[in-house]
Amino acid sequence: MRRALQVVGVGLAVLVVLIGLAIWDPVAASRVIWPVLENVVLDEPFLGITADGEIEPGLFRIEATGVSTEPIRDAAVAFLASLTPEQRGRTLFPVDDPEWRRWANIHLSTRQGVGLLEMDAAQTEAAFGLMAATLSARGFETSRDIMRLEGHLADLMDDHYQYGERRYWFTVMGEPSESGPWGWQLDGHHLIVNCFVLGDQVVLTPTFMGSEPTRADTGRFAGTAILEEELAAGLALINALDDAQRAVAIIDPDKTANNNHGELFQDNAVVPYEGLRLGELDDAQQALALRLI
Known part of the structure; x- marks a missing residue:
């Protein structure tokens, strides 16, 4: 009994220290807590996001696209060559x-890489070159604007x-390769890019693009804004229903929490199909939905 009380006492003391550290220095606290959280989550084997917990076979195929990925590979080689x-x-x-x-995609996490x-x-310049070679022109500019808004x-926070x-x-x-699998990752607050390359196939998921705020009206980044077209397209679609x-x-109908699915550490999230099927929309509504997508 005495031993059990000692263990509980030590546990409570550690908890108090961590809470105090989190209040005093959230970043320092995250460096203590985050690796533990990562190890717990990553101990679960990867399955992927599903609608019912079961993998749907044949959903994604390995097949030639006919579009060269050489620019991405060259940019990755140049980026690695620029490093010490x-x-x-x-x-x-x-x-x-x-x-x-x-x-x-949150700021309190342990980052890897350079x-x-x-x-x-x-x-x-080499890092941005890798982004530009991988993303569309608009995707690259949106990514840079997210960084500027950060x-x-x-x-604003003076932090x-x-x-x-x-x-x-x-x-x-993996080493950038013409035929073998490899890829790269960009990791930071409000901006995540995962790029997997196999031959001439590219998979850009999971990708997260967001910001808070989404517009800068003052200061050195005044005029920078993101996702305004997407917002307008979403409103146009919902108003057309x-x-x-x-x-x-x-x-x-109520936004009382972060209703996110498939965010960080949710690699195996089960997300059932919900909402309206695209085929249930009329032609005009389908056009608006495709514009949003």
């Missing part, structure tokens, strides 16, 4: 490394310790 041996050692992981699953904060001008958030335009980290999984359709499409 020590930086490269921190950035390059085996292609099947659990690092793929360690991305986190960050923009420590890069010189040439390395930064800088705006740091200015450049947790937030900032250059608080983003790059990792590469009749009352009966809207009742089915809106899963929850």
Whole structure:
């Protein structure tokens, strides 16, 4: 009994210390807590997001696309070549490394790889070159604007310790190859890009793009804004539905929490099909839905 009370006492003391640390320095607390959380979550074998907990066979096929991925490969090689041996050692992981699953779209997390904060001008240019070679022109500019808005958030919060335009980290999984599997990852607050390459096939998921705020009206990033077209398209679609359709499409009319599915550490989330089927919409509504997608 005495031993049990001692264990409980130690546990409570540790909890109090962690709570105090989290209040005093959230980033320092995250560096203590985050690795433990990661290990617990990553101990579960990867399955992937499903509708019912069962893998649907044949959903994604390995097949030639006829579109060269050489620009992405060349950009990755150039990026790795720009790094020092020590930086490269921190950035390059085996292609099947659990690092793929360690991305986190929140600011309180442990980052891997090499960050923009420590890069010189040439390395930064190479990192952005990798992004530009992988993403569409609009996707790249949206990503950069998210970074700028993160800088705006740091200015608003007067906190450049947790937030900032250059608080983003790059990792590469596997050696860039013409035929073998490899990929790269961008990890940071409100911006996640996972790029997997196999021959001429590219998979860009999971990807997360967001910001809070979504527009900077003042300061050094004034005029920067993201996702305005997507917002307008979403409103146009929901306003085009009749009352009966809207009742089915809106899963929850109240926004009382983060209703996210498939976010960080939810690799095996079960997300049942909900809402309106695309085939149930008329031609005009389908056009609006496809515009949003």
